Amino acid sequence: MMAPVTAQRTLPERFPRLAHEGGRGQVRELERLRARAHSFAEQFIRPRALEIDQRTGEDPGWFDWDLVRAGAEHGMLRFLIPAPAGGGGGLATHAAIVMEELCAACPGIALIYGAHALGISPLLFAGPAQWDGVLSELIASEHSERPLLMACAITEPEAGTDVEDPALLARGRVTSHARRVPGGFRLSGTKRFISNGSVARWITMLMPTDPRRPAQTWTCFLVDTRSEGFTVARVEHKMGQRACPAAELSLDEVFVPEERVVGREGDGTAATMIVLACSRPPVGAIATGIARGAYERLLAWLHDDRAAAGLLGRQHVQLTLAYMEEEIHLARQAYLDAAMELDQRALGSVMSNPAVRALGHVPASIRGRAPVRRLLSSSRARDATVALLHRSTDEQALTRALALSSMAKARGGDVAMRVTGTALELAGLRAGPVRAELEKLWRDAKLTQIYEGTNQLNRLEVYRGLCEREPIGCLPPLRHERRSRP
Ligand SMILES: Cc1cc2nc3c(=O)[nH]c(=O)nc-3n(C[C@H](O)[C@H](O)[C@H](O)COP(=O)(O)OP(=O)(O)OC[C@H]3O[C@@H](n4cnc5c(N)ncnc54)[C@H](O)[C@@H]3O)c2cc1C
Known part of the structure; x- marks a missing residue:
């Protein structure tokens, strides 16, 4: 099969803003990352995509650890981990670029x-x-038989959209609860549709410490899935993106020690909004990758398969291909634009702050000593982290970045559905084996309109952030503001 033409384009060709705004060093670094993700996808993902989709369709609990080991070996588990902790130190732009490449394969x-x-x-x-x-x-587990995986659990059986927006959370039907006990918290409740939930060793989980005031007490915890009281209640039968299990998790008085409260108690809504702002451009990239995957497969089929002979000469086919190029190009501009806005203007300076960098130069062996760890996880250090966030960014920049992220996510999801559907229609019954791949990508595409907030919710964020310019509430309050909080 002919190499797909779109895969040969450089990053600045795909996204001209990068060439103007990113320094040469950044373009080179991102191009290297893209090339690494592309070759990993071609070697390890594409050849197994259909087989794994079929196996997990028959048995949703089946999981392929070989893929995790291969991913770990090729840096796919560490690109977001900060450099001081031994990772790639990437942010939204890095994650998005990796995701488009991988998703064009599966x-x-x-x-x-x-x-x-x-x-x-x-x-x-x-x-x-x-x-x-x-x-x-x-990082240390990457060379082991079972590299450790993580997941993030926000959604509950009665609260999906509502827990992804601070304004809705106050009215949300949240049933989970973290109860303060000596030395930490006991967590109880159910989390639903959690990607990697059944295979993750650690889960960042959000729930309130006072169920009567969920928005004010929403808190992020780092949960060890080996803890007593933690169970995987079931793994869902999925329509698409089946290789990654979505699980329902049950917690019955699971103990989480104080030092595994992520950030400060009650700062969970701000944490959720920052996480979603950072994860929505990569979801736009997932969707763009799916659309590109369908387009490339269709193009290769039109060029190479006898069953498609003559089709490329027809004007309606040319118009359809041009439409797909257009949709994919614009979806890519949207997600990279949002990712760069986040990394360069809204959040990037937190990571490049001299204090944070200086800490990175302190050897991990020293940072890991008990008194240093106690100091770093003290309430003073947590307040200082929030103060640093306030010095590095502001509500307006974050609100704008969140709105652009939501736009990229919603647009990407719609493009993925349209392009995969159009490819499937054009190839029709003639397409032979490639039809199964297109049909899978169409099923895969649907989820990009749902997770990370449905497209409806994301468009409401666009309305609030860009049309109304209403601050969404992404920054946790400073220490003195907390004291006066109701
Ligand atoms: C396969 C899969 C994987 C997932 N992975 C994760 C994960 O890893 N972690 C996690 O925490 N969650 C995950 N989710 C959950 C996902 O984020 C939620 O499904 C999503 O937020 C929607 O919530 P819901 O399903 O409860 O739908 P609902 O909130 O019940 O929404 C139903 C419909 O009503 C609309 N709606 C609801 N409220 C409003 C409103 N105020 N205004 C306008 N329209 C509204 C929605 O847009 C939607 O069309 C996953 C979901 C799926 C299906």
């Missing part, structure tokens, strides 16, 4: 790495105390 397999990155993301802005423990453990 979004289900790619979601294993994507959900892992989502699980890591609440730890990034919660301060260096979080970097050494679990994140270093993730």
Whole structure:
């Protein structure tokens, strides 16, 4: 089969803004990352996509650890981990570029790495105390038989959209609850549709410490899935992106020690909004990758298969291909634009702050000593992390970045559905084996309109952030503001 033409384009060709705004060093670094993700996808993901989709369709609990080992070996589990903890130090732009490449091959397999990155993301802005423990453990496990995976659990059986927006959370039917006990919290409740939930060792989980005031007490916890009281209640039968399991998790008085509260108690809504702002451009990229995957397969079929002979000469086919190019190109501009806005203007300076960098130069062996760890996870250090966030960014920049992220996510999801559907219609029954791949991508595409907030919710964020310019509430309050909070 002919190499897909779109895969040969450089990053600046795909996204001209990068060439103008990114320094040469950044373009080179991102291009290297893209090339690594592309070759990993071609070697390990594409050849297994259909087989794994079929196996997990028959048995949703089946999971392929070979893919996790291969991903770990090729850096797919560490690109978001901060450099001081031994990772790639990437942010939204890095994650998005990796995701488009992987998803052009198979979004289900790619979601294993994507959900892992989502699980890591609440730890990034919660301060260096979080970097050494679990994140270093993730890196250390990469060469083991079972590299450790993460997941992020927000959704509940009665609260999906509502827990993804601070304004809706106050009215949401949240049933989970974290009860304060000596030395930490006891967590109880159910989390639903959690990607990687049945295979993750660590889960960043959000729930209230006072169920009567969920918005004010929403808090992020780092849950060890080996804890007593934690069970995987079931794994869902999925329509698409099947390679990555979505699980229902049950917690019955699961103990989480104080130092595994991510950030500060009650800062969970801000943490959720920052996580979603960072994860929506990569979801736009997942969707763009799916659309590109369908387009490339269709193009290769039109060029190479005798059953398609003559079709390329027809004007309606040319118009359809041009329409697909257009849709994919614009979806890519949207997700990279949002990712760069986040990394360069809204959040990037947190990571490049001299204090954070200086801490990175302190050897992990010293940072890991008990008194240093105690200091880094003290309430003073947590307040200082919030103060740093306030100094590095502001509500307006974050609201704009969140709105652009939502736009990229919603547009990407719609493009993925349209392009995969159009490819399937054009290829029709003549397409032979490639039809199965297109049909799978069409099933895979649907999820991009649902997770990370449905497209409806995301468009409401666009309305609030861009049309109304209403602050969404992404920044946790400073210490003195907390004292006066109701
Ligand atoms: C396969 C899969 C994987 C997932 N992975 C994860 C994960 O890893 N972690 C996690 O926490 N969650 C995950 N989710 C959950 C996902 O984010 C939610 O499904 C999503 O937020 C929607 O919530 P819901 O399913 O409860 O739908 P609902 O909130 O019940 O929404 C139903 C419909 O009503 C609309 N609607 C609801 N409220 C409003 C409103 N105020 N205004 C306008 N329209 C509204 C929605 O747009 C939607 O069309 C996953 C979901 C799936 C299906």
